[in-house]
Structures are given as C-alpha cells and as structure tokens.
Amino acid sequence: MSSNTIPLLSSNFLTDLKAHTADSHKNLENLPVSASILSPDIKIEDYCHYLSLMHDVHKSTEEVVFPLLTGVITDLEERKKVSLIEQDLLFLKFSKSISTTIFQDADITIPFALGILYVIEGSTLGGRFILKNVSANPQLSGNEGVSYFSGYGDKTGSYWKSFLNMLSEYENNNNCAEEIIKGAVYAFDNIYNHFGGR
Secondary structure, eight states, rough: OOGEEEGHHHHHHHHHHHHHHHHHHEEEEEEHHHHHHHHHTTTTTHHHHHHHHHHHHHHHHIIIIGGGGGGTTGGGGGGHHHHHHHHHHTTTTTTOOOOSSSSSOTTTHHHHHHHHHHHHHHHHHHHHHHHOOOOSSSGGSSTTTTTHHHTTTHHHHHHHHHHHHHHHHHHHHHHHHHHHHHHHHHHOOOOOOHHHHH
C-alpha cells in the first residue's frame, strides 16, 4: 500500500465514525441536563449538577479506559480532567457524595476504548463553546469555577487533531473501525443513561 493512500483511509474512517455517532450525539445534547448548561440564564445548581455527572464520566474514563491506552495515546496524563472538575466543584462549594461507574465492561478492547475516548475528547472540544455561555454567569466570570470547560485552553484544537491522528493511525494499522465505532456508541449511550435519558 502506498503511503499517499493513508490520509484518504483515515479521512473515510473519521467520516464514518462521525456519521455512526451523529444520532447518539444529538440525543445526548437534547437532554435537559445538557440543555441546562447552554441556557442564557444558567443556574449555578444546574452547572454543579452537570459537573458532578461529568466527574463520574471522567473518573470512569481515567480508571477503566486510560490504562488500556497507555501505549497508544502518548499524552494521556495531560488529558486527565477529574482534578479540574474537583477544583471547580470546590470553588462552588458543591459536595459530591455519590459516584457512579459509567464504563465497567471488563471485556473492553483497545479499539473499543479508543471509541470511548473519542467521545470524551470530543466533549472537551465542545466544552470551549460551552465555556462562553457559562462565563456569562457572574459567579463564573473570572478564571475560577471554569477549569473543566477551559479544556486545554488555546491548545484545545491542536490536542483534538493530535488525538484524531493517533486514533486514525491505530485504526489504519489494525483495521478495527467497527470496534472503535462500537466503543463510541457505547460511550454516548452510557453517558445518555447517566444523564437521565433512559
């Protein structure tokens, strides 16, 4: 296979991945919990509730998914978000008492785990958009309370591209698009249920 066909293959794979997860993505965005943080008059209690739910998602990702991907995604340490959410909740004086495990299937494969991480990293990209809305709240207008949605700051776009490159390279070398797509749909479905969509 000539090297000049690789970008085309990656492009097709990423297009397929986005197409196969579009409905799940839309369903998640349409939930009241998701809509609440995009409301022009966002309430702090709704914001804290959303962060609390996302804490479970990221904690589960870091405990279950990250260990499987240490040799595949080279900058996993820099992609951890649990401590950022905890900083925000501490600033907002929100006490989280119950945690829920979101991803707990013991049979998760590396491609499946990459599909889950695709959803998680995509949410960081989307978080930059949400940041503009939540920062309009007087209690969140400074730098505090918005660490999570700040993502990777002005490097968020490059972190997303870097992740997509690693994802595409792994898929190209292992021919596992179907398993990655299954992992992404699984992630969207489990987060949807966790957000009260069942």
